[in-house]
Amino acid sequence: MADLFSTLMTSPLAKKAGVPQPTRLRRYTPGDLLVEGPVLVAGGGRFEKSLVGRLELAGVSVVTSLDEVDGRLGGLVLDLSAALDPGELGQLHNLGVPAVKRLDKNSRVVVVGTDPSTLTDVAEVATQRALEGFVRSLGKELRFGATANHVLAQGQADDGVASAVVFFLSGRSAYVDGQTVRVNEASTQPVDAGTPLAGKVAVVTGAARGIGAEIAAVLARDGATVVAVDVPAAGEALAQVANEVRGTALQLDVTSEGAGRRVLEHAVARHGSIDIVVHNAGILRDKLFVNMSEDKWAAVLDVNLRSIVRMNEALLGEGALGEGGRIVCLSSIAGIAGNRGQTNYATSKAGLIGLVDALSAQVQDRGITVNAVAPGFIETAMTRSVPFATREMGRRMNSLQQGGLPRDVAETIAWLAQPGAAAVTGQVVRVCGQSLLGA
Numbered sequence: 197m198a199d200l201f202s203t204l205m206t207s208p209l210a211k212k213a214g215v216p217q218p219t220r221l222r223r224y225t226p227g228d229l230l231v232e233g234p235v236l237v238a239g240g241g242r243f244e245k246s247l248v249g250r251l252e253l254a255g256v257s258v259v260t261s262l263d264e265v266d267g268r269l270g271g272l273v274l275d276l277s278a279a280l281d282p283g284e285l286g287q288l289h290n291l292g293v294p295a296v297k298r299l300d301k302n303s304r305v306v307v308v309g310t311d312p313s314t315l316t317d318v319a320e321v322a323t324q325r326a327l328e329g330f331v332r333s334l335g336k337e338l339r340f341g342a343t344a345n346h347v348l349a350q351g352q353a354d355d356g357v358a359s360a361v362v363f364f365l366s367g368r369s370a371y372v373d374g375q376t377v378r379v380n381e382a383s384t385q386p387v388d389a390g391t392p393l394a395g396k397v398a399v400v401t402g403a404a405r406g407i408g409a410e411i412a413a414v415l416a417r418d419g420a421t422v423v424a425v426d427v428p429a430a431g432e433a434l435a436q437v438a439n440e441v442r443g444t445a446l447q448l449d450v451t452s453e454g455a456g457r458r459v460l461e462h463a464v465a466r467h468g469s470i471d472i473v474v475h476n477a478g479i480l481r482d483k484l485f486v487n488m489s490e491d492k493w494a495a496v497l498d499v500n501l502r503s504i505v506r507m508n509e510a511l512l513g514e515g516a517l518g519e520g521g522r523i524v525c526l527s528s529i530a531g532i533a534g535n536r537g538q539t540n541y542a543t544s545k546a547g548l549i550g551l552v553d554a555l556s557a558q559v560q561d562r563g564i565t566v567n568a569v570a571p572g573f574i575e576t577a578m579t580r581s582v583p584f585a586t587r588e589m590g591r592r593m594n595s596l597q598q599g600g601l602p603r604d605v606a607e608t609i610a611w612l613a614q615p616g617a618a619a620v621t622g623q624v625v626r627v628c629g630q631s632l633l634g635a
């Protein structure tokens with residue numbers, strides 16, 4: 197996957213010459229401890245007690261005071277959901293400074309707060325909003341693969357907070373940094389932590405290679421039966437992916453007439469239902485706007501946005517995706533920050549954020565969640581086609597000082613697809629190592 201330049205930059209010679217080396221990130225493999233080392237849970241918020249219980253159940257060594265720890269911390273969870281006055285932000289400093297000094301390599305900081313949009317008092321809103329600035333800055337200061345993320349609770353969202361905190365502490369979130377995720381009060385039943393997607397049927401578009409192939413692999417690893425979809429021209433690679441994940445392949449151009457219906461018919465005929473849809477198929481046709489042909493413009497909008505609107509209409513209209521359904525779209529940080537030469541691509545990816553916003557609200561009462569992940573620089577065939585200087589900048593300009601792997605995107609999608617993530621909807625989770633673009 198690495199190109200010549202990155203191989204040189206990480207060679208023993210480069211290391212000897214003092215070229216800064218990115219930390220090898222802690223990534224999830226089944227059977228791993230959720231987090232290595234003790235996790236300090238503090239802050240006096242309304243989720244603290246339930247979090248301690250749930251983390252202990254998940255096998256985490258939880259401490260509630262730094263005095264209980266001799267060595268390094270694997271994680272720090274600051275529950276400041278009850279902080280309602282700017283004076284209480286002193287806790288960030290009092291609790292945070294000594295704990296952050298004790299953080300281990302690849303450790304995690306998670307700050308839990310109350311969603312400011314659920315508050316009206318000015319001091320309360322200001323206090324809670326302040327936490328976001330803290331998390332984003334701390335993420336930029338942490339080193340050696342450590343990350344900082346933020347969970348915003350809407351009401352007494354115990355299940356949602358637990359699901360998000362567990363994700364952020366785990367190796368699944370290796371390349372997710374500086375993010376804020378909102379969780380609502382939806383409640384969930386416990387599922388097997390090793391195979392949280394057991395019994396689910398997942399459709400993944402663009403699954404023949406790159407991020408899509410990895411999404412298929414990770415969803416299958418977590419117990420899902422996968423329908424791998426890609427264009428007929430990618431049929432051979434698609435069949436290989438489908439075989440590897442013991443799923444089925446569907447050769448289909450997602451822009452074709454009736455694509456949604458064909459997905460539905462295939463999934464129901466072969467596997468009985470559809471529970472998870474991952475809209476991953478996407479294309480680039482970069483050109484400066486003034487030089488862009490109508491074809492390039494239309495192709496990108498068609499694959500990356502229009503086909504997804506239509507496929508969702510088909511799947512939701514037929515009621516094929518029901519209670520517990522999950523839709524995840526692949527947006528991009530280009531859709532948030534914009535990118536030179538990518539007006540068509542950024543238009544399509546920003547459109548997806550709008551889609552997620554609107555559709556999540558429409559289907560919430562049906563128990564279906566709709567979210568997006570917005571990858572930053574991920575090492576794939578798509579990014580290998582990016583010019584050298586832009587590519588190297590993309591790789592380095594983030595808090596983790598490296599590109600992400602397709603697996604990092606797949607792990608975030610797999611979390612959003614879990615039954616336990618029922619409280620997460622309408623969210624855009626950036627998987628970008630806290631890229632400086634659009635931060």
Ligand code: NAD
Nearest residue numbers: 402406407426427449450476477478526528571574576578
């Ligand atoms: P890729 O080009 O490696 O793979 C995309 C897959 O989609 C291919 O297998 C392709 O055949 C398939 N596809 C394209 N058009 C299709 C169509 N009409 N019908 C069915 N399948 C079609 O891309 P990737 O890097 O793996 O990216 C996957 C997704 O992630 C895309 O939506 C992309 O925009 C998004 N993304 C990628 C990055 C990155 O750094 N690689 C960053 C941000 C967002």
